[in-house]
Amino acid sequence: MVALETAVIREGETSGQNQQRLELAALSAPAVLFTIGMIAFPVVYTVWLSFQSFSSTGKQSFVAFGNYAKLISDNEFWHGLWVTLALYLLSLLLQLVLGVWLALALFQAERLSGIVRSLFISPFMMPPVVAGMMWLVILDPSLGAANYILTSIGLPSSDWLASPTWVIPTIALIDTWQWAPYVALIVLGGLQSLPPSVYEAAQIDGASPFKTLQRITLPLLLPTIVTATILRSVDLLRFFDIIYITTQGGPGNASNTLNIYGFRAGFEFFNIGYASALMLTLTTIVFGAVLAFNRLRGAVAW
């Protein structure tokens, strides 16, 4: 029966295949054309700008790869790259560990009440601007609630965003507060899709819960974790909003990520050419990371 049906479809396809292909192309055409229409000009324009120098006297001149050469010899660029990577790795690690941990806890809970779900959704539904303002008030070293809580339970207070040592961990914590629940929900999806038979087998073998987690659950979850990694990487490598609201790259240049540096070069110091070169470099880094992780996902798929 099935074979017969398939054969019929095949025949139908050969006659209407072009028609169908055309239709499918037409379905994705609006999205594709819209995207190209919106991003082609900015990309080309930015590439062109990155070959220009806007000197402080306001004159614009073609400098070819001059801005890129300047980039390589610019200590602040390398520092920015370092800050970007440090913030990225720290945030990602925190979010993955806490996210997986939360997901396992959620998975254990027999059913999720609406309240729990709403709780977990709220942080990443919140506008980053609002989250930034909220934390800015809470973390203010002299006026905020965070230090009050710390000191009243006998812990030392912290300068949080005002400390060059702690600013990156603090920003990472803010971002983790916002996005670890998101990672948790994604990983929860992965957990729910794992075949129950695997666990049953492990139980029969008498494996301890920890061993089951280490040997079976985590490896099987790897593709989901990589997915979460990709999604977070895209945002974390371009880290902007929270820093823009809270520290503007400071204190000193301790939180001067590439994205913030590029923004400041262009809009605070009016060097649009150099800023364009910075932003394109950052885009390339993000793109490269996504491609690399995509490969990785292929490798860990099961």
Added chain:
Amino acid sequence: MATRSIVAGFTLCVIAAGGVVSAAHGADFDWQKFHGKTVTFLANNNPVSQALLTHKADFEKLTGITLKVDTYQEQQMRQRLVTVMNAHSDEADVFMTLPSREGAQFAAAGWYEDLTPMTKNEVAPDYDYAGLSRALLTAATYSGKLTSMPMNIEGPVLYYRTDIFKKCGVDQPKSIADIETAAKKIKACDPSITPFVSRGLKPALPYTFSNFLHNMGGSYMVDGKSALCTPKGKAALDTYSRLLRDYGPPGVVNYSFPQISALYRAGRAAMDFEASNELRTVMEGGERLQDTALIPLPPGDGGQVPTAIGWGIAISAYSKQPEAAWYFVQWATSPTVQKMMAVQGIAPPRSSLANDPDYRKWIDEEPVRKQWQAALDVLAAKGASEVGYPIVANPESREFIGQAVQDLILKQKTVDQACADADKALNTLIAQK
């Protein structure tokens, strides 16, 4: 010496000269000339624009021009301005600008319309161009072009708590060294009070630091070279950063006016070195009204050279209707409007208003306003507009000044290292053309 003295202060009134220049063309001046036009104004959301815009309806009624206002906080405003100007857009006819920060840069980029002809040919009889602060006008003039009209005069002043000073047996500081002595005493006498607070945020602190540098006899540039490593430069870096580090609030490196004013207003700081414009903010709620005194930064080895700057209002070079735009600029900087703004706490850049009866009445209402006015008189008479390096890339120069101070507050470098690193970066910046 790149310092520009603000000579035409309130005290040196030249009212007699007022009106002479404009009288020639005043007779046929018609406020309704551009009736029906629409002028757009890109404003920075600060007390100056807030006060000005409360009178928006007056302007529209007087001229028949529709005023479209687009207000942003300073940073977003600059972001938008850079975009608009780089696209050569006529979208903003009029915008607010800080000549002391970006004047040279915007002038070099050709973003300002030259206002000189308009101030000569298109002025109302009562405009009193000559009454505007000569020094602020000079500070806004680049290669003979007048780029913006002064909206106000302001500068950092020292707010301090008389009750705490009394309790701790401290007298009004007579010198910069006295500030530190006072801070030390207050710290010992009442540990719950922050003895001294001022700006520690990197791009914001040159505004307050410059006053320390100048009072202590330092200068940013000597013979075309950055001079932070001179003995006077080092002393200023050392003093300013030590005050904030040892007597400032925790996390002061992120402090600019919002945090500073909040802290002082809440009664948690004894001394606050902030913009004169913040008077209204720190008096909000009235709690500080009776226990606050206000003076210019006391002298150091170099005497008293207060920082005095002002916001300017400029016409975009890409505006398609600079004449109509000028009518707004003229109205906004006219004696009538500046008088109305003055009683809202915006110090006018006009000497003639100092003796205006309404303004005097407002000043006399509160003792602290009298002191505020007295401090502004000093600013106007002796002030320098140099905040950061007198070079085209002034905004970027502020980064390196801020960095040096922050390195010291955070104890990341010695004074010698910090000033040497800053000088090196700044000399590179100065050499860039």
Added chain:
Amino acid sequence: MTSMPVSDAVLRRLNTLQLALAGIIIMAPVAWMVLSSFKPSFEVTAYPPSLIFSPTAENYGELIKTTPFFSYAVNSLIVTVGSAGIGLIFGIPAAFAVSWTRISWPAILTLAARMAPGTLFLLPWYVMFRQVGLIGSYTALILSHAVITLPIVIWVLLPSFDNIPRSVFEAAQVDGCSVTRILWRIALPLVGSGVAVAAILAFVFSWNYFLFALVLSNGDTKTLIAAAFNFVGEGSTQWGVLMAAATLIALPPLVLATLVQRWLVAGLTLGAVKG
């Protein structure tokens, strides 16, 4: 190493405990923000922070009195609904086609725009929209925000479409249905909850985005989030008002998310497995 046998009940209780702890940590800052917005204006920066105070709506009153809060909210609503709409109209067929053909580059292309820093687009878009006289228009804002909503719609819907058994489409084809007809008549009704999730997420992320509106809007079309910075400025220390603004701005996304939390979680988790 043998572990002590622990009863299931104890384990479950421990688990509930750690979830409760997580819940508290997640909610505490938000609760603090909302609480602060009801404090008398200057008590927000009082130290030690006060937990007991007589709640007041004065901050909200001040906000509404001194800013055109509601007209900004209406602007936000127009831009958000418009961009979510474009995202859905362009995204649904695209997701379907990608799912059907397994050719994924169109989906990746739409995502590419999200890999560049947002600031990269500011000046070029300003130049571009100025050429056609659209600066300050809702159109420019909606189009720019659609760049954010489109990939969300596509990537949320992809796994939903993938989940529909192929045989359903094949049966329809036998009946002579065209691909387009299959999409609208058969596939779309099957992914209803996916569409709802996509729409909500598109709405929320468009509502939350501030950078583009900063340069593409004008005083009349400024979105709430872009105006948010203005609620605190030089000349005021009213942090209470700021917290009131923050609370009101965050309200629509949070309410929406709560309303559809069940689907949202299902949609997100599904997307992850297939995505």
